[in-house]
Amino acid sequence: MNLYNIAITLVPGLGPKVIRELLTIYPTPEAVFSLSRNQLKEVFGRRTATIDAIADKTMMKQVEAEAANLEKYNIRCLFFTDDDYPRRLNY
Secondary structure, X not given: OOHHHHHXXXXXXXXXXXXXXXHHHOOOHHHHHOOOHHHHHHHHOOXXXXXXXXXXXXXXXXXHHHHHHHHHXXXXXXXXXXXXXXXXXXX
């Protein structure tokens, strides 16, 4: 399980459509999280909540807690880029 796949879904202002668009520019969610604050400003303009959430690495604690719960309850998390993501859901 890629923690950055979970993290990008938790960023305020990023819905499925925006995430898909971002991943046509950047190869992975991790690449988005590696952008500098100035690069994020170029991408997101004045959307400071989105920029802050990506730039602030403390959100990864929340992501790790989510991942621990998924593992604890044996829940398999799929991201739309996964090969076995249901084709009918992948619009």
